Structures are given as structure tokens and as C-alpha cells.
Amino acid sequence: MISKKAKYALKALKVLTKKFEANEPTLISDIAVEEKIPKKFLEAILLELRNQGILKSQKGKGGGYLLRTPPNEVSVAKVLRIIDGPIAPTPCVSVNFYGKCDDCESEETCSIRPIMLKIRNASLEIYENTSLLDLILKDSLTL
Amino acid sequence: MISKKAKYALKALKVLTKKFEANEPTLISDIAVEEKIPKKFLEAILLELRNQGILKSQKGKGGGYLLRTPPNEVSVAKVLRIIDGPIAPTPCVSVNFYGKCDDCESEETCSIRPIMLKIRNASLEIYENTSLLDLILKDSLTL
DNA sequence: ATATAATCTACTAAATATATAGATTATATA
DNA sequence: TATATAATCTATATATTTAGTAGATTATAT
Numbered sequence: 571m572i573s574k575k576a577k578y579a580l581k582a583l584k585v586l587t588k589k590f591e592a593n594e595p596t597l598i599s600d601i602a603v604e605e606k607i608p609k610k611f612l613e614a615i616l617l618e619l620r621n622q623g624i625l626k627s628q629k630g631k632g633g634g635y636l637l638r639t640p641p642n643e644v645s646v647a648k649v650l651r652i653i654d655g656p657i658a659p660t661p662c663v664s665v666n667f668y669g670k671c672d673d674c675e676s677e678e679t680c681s682i683r684p685i686m687l688k689i690r691n692a693s694l695e696i697y698e699n700t701s702l703l704d705l706i707l708k709d710s711l712t713l
Numbered sequence: 714m715i716s717k718k719a720k721y722a723l724k725a726l727k728v729l730t731k732k733f734e735a736n737e738p739t740l741i742s743d744i745a746v747e748e749k750i751p752k753k754f755l756e757a758i759l760l761e762l763r764n765q766g767i768l769k770s771q772k773g774k775g776g777g778y779l780l781r782t783p784p785n786e787v788s789v790a791k792v793l794r795i796i797d798g799p800i801a802p803t804p805c806v807s808v809n810f811y812g813k814c815d816d817c818e819s820e821e822t823c824s825i826r827p828i829m830l831k832i833r834n835a836s837l838e839i840y841e842n843t844s845l846l847d848l849i850l851k852d853s854l855t856l
Numbered sequence: 857a858t859a860t861a862a863t864c865t866a867c868t869a870a871a872t873a874t875a876t877a878g879a880t881t882a883t884a885t886a
Numbered sequence: 887t888a889t890a891t892a893a894t895c896t897a898t899a900t901a902t903t904t905a906g907t908a909g910a911t912t913a914t915a916t
Contacts, residue, residue: 584824584825673720681727682848696831
């Protein structure tokens with residue numbers, strides 16, 4: 571399961587994706603209301619996305635948040651890694667958060683690693699190749 | 714990420730799969746030592762697998778745990794659902810643990826649901842079609 | 857009767873998830 | 887330059903989950 575935080579992040583980014591062409595900052599509170607996200611919690615999420623280079627922000631009147639890059643250039647994988655960490659099901663098959671499993675003698679002989687590798691590959695294939703733009707395009711298609 | 718508990722469960726089941734033909738009970742403590750799993754923690758895991766019909770047990774001397782059914786009939790999906798719960802990334806796309814997301818107006822218009830559905834399908838395809846027997850067969854191949 | 861091995865009951869500690877409250881800082885604009 | 891605005895920072899709070907541990911009890915083979 572992805573966290574509610576990650577879901578909130580994707581929903582917030584969806585809003586900013588829809589407003590990307592307009593190039594006008596969007597208020598945290600507007601996003602919070604529109605997507606039913608607790609405002610203070612959303613603040614922390616957007617700040618994190620900004621610090622990791624996904625968003626840019628503007629303080630004061632007329633301020634708010636904007637995507638830093640075009641939405642087709644931001645993958646869902648990137649967002650999930652920032653908010654939830656590893657996408658892989660075990661540390662030993664993670665690309666960005668690799669870690670040796672403390673109960674494992676060797677990765678070569680581990681019997682559960684192969685299936686976890688398959689899961690990781692299948693998940694990454696989808697998450698890496700879906701951009702924020704894709705999210706709203708699919709959105710339109712289902713209407 | 715799957716929990717360490719789920720990984721322990723799969724490793725324990727791997728041991729029991731290898732010993733399935735012999736039809737002799739295996740001790741909790743033997744599995745614990747062999748797979749470097751805290752014994753008391755493993756006890757709880759095996760009990761859960763037994764209560765859910767994956768294992769059978771025998772008390773007293775000569776006792777221990779055995780697989781209830783042939784290992785090719787037990788999918789990794791079944792094990793993961795018992796130990797970790799849902800395989801799906803969100804409640805709204807879960808087959809066995811479906812639940813409405815409290816922040817969502819409608820599942821039809823949700824923009825992140827389609828990608829989560831894809832992830833679920835890809836994961837289930839792998840987890841459902843991999844049995845305990847497959848785990849050790851792949852194991853042998855990599856030796 | 858005894859040793860064995862699973863089972864049951866009851867905790868514990870640490871980490872993570874999901875937030876909330878209030879003070880501070882930067883900025884546009886009147 | 888004063889003011890309102892809106893993001894940012896600091897500090898908690900609370901519940902749940904994770905990953906265990908300890909010790910008593912029950913069933914069984916010999």
C-alpha cells in the first residue's frame with residue numbers, strides 16, 4: 571500500500587498539472603479544499619516536493635505553488651520515492667534505496683529475491699513510464 | 714515494501730516445501746536457526762499460517778509443522794495476504810480488501826486510480842502465478 | 857510419568873503514519 | 887512604509903504498526 575501522504579501528493583500535483591499552462595501560482599488552501607486534504611498536512615507535503623525540486627513556490631500575495639518542470643517530465647515513480655521511499659518490495663532489489671537484508675546469507679541463493687525482482691521490474695515499468703500529464707490524460711478518457 | 718514478517722513467512726515455507734516429500738514434521742526451532750528468524754516471532758507466524766489453512770502441526774515429541782497441501786498449490790499471493798494484508802497499492806483497487814478511499818469523491822473520476830489498477834494487475838499476475846514450489850525451483854536454477 | 861514441542865496470554869519498545877497549533881518570514885501592493 | 891497575504895519553520899500529539907520477548911499452558915509420543 572502507498573501511504574495516504576503519497577496519494578495526497580499525487581492529487582495535489584494533479585491539480586497543479588491542470589493549471590500548469592496558466593502559469594499562475596495555486597494556493598495550498600485551494601488544493602486542500604479541492605482534494606479534501608488536511609491543510610497543514612498538505613503544507614508539509616508540498617514543501618517536501620519543493621525541496622526535492624518538483625515544485626517552486628512564491629510567498630506573499632499572489633503567491634502559491636507551481637510545477638517547476640512540464641508535467642510530462644515528472645514521473646509518478648519520482649514522486650513516490652520522495653514521499654514513500656522505496657518502490658521495491660525488499661531492500662535487496664531496490665534501485666534507489668538498496669540495502670542488504672540482515673537475515674540473508676547471500677543474494678545469489680535467496681529463494682524469494684527472484685520474485686521480488688520481478689515485482690520491482692513490473693512496478694517500475696509502470697511508475698517510471700507514467701507522468702503527471704498521463705494521470706490527467708487518463709482522467710479525461712474515463713469521463 | 715513487504716514486511717519482515719512476510720519475508721520470514723516465505724522463508725519458513727520454503728524450508729517446509731523442500732521437506733514436503735519426506736512428510737516429516739519440521740521443528741519451529743530448526744526453521745528459526747536455518748533461516749535466522751527470531752524463534753518466538755516465527756512461532757506466531759507459523760501459527761497464523763496454520764490457522765489460515767496453509768500449514769498443519771503436531772504437538773509433542775516427533776511433532777512440528779508441515780505443509781497442508783502440495784507446495785505447487787500455494788501461491789505467494791495467498792501467503793502475503795495472510796501476513797501483510799492487501800497486495801494492491803490502494804484500498805479502492807484491492808480485490809480481497811476493497812475499501813472506499815475517504816478522500817475520494819468517485820472512483821470513476823479519480824485520476825490516480827487507473828495507474829494503481831495497473832500496478833495491482835501487474836503485481837497479482839506475478840504473485841498469483843508463483844507458487845511455493847516455484848520459489849525453490851528458481852532457487853535451484855540460480856545455483 | 858516424563859520430556860517434548862506446539863499453543864496461548866500478555867507485554868514492550870521503536871518506528872511510522874497522520875495529523876495539529878502557533879510563531880515566523882518573505883512579498884506584493886496600497 | 888504599513889498591511890495583508892501566503893508560504894515556512896518549530897514543536898508537538900496521537901494512533902497504529904512493526905518487530906519483537908517472556909513465561910505459563912496444553913497435547914502427545916514413548
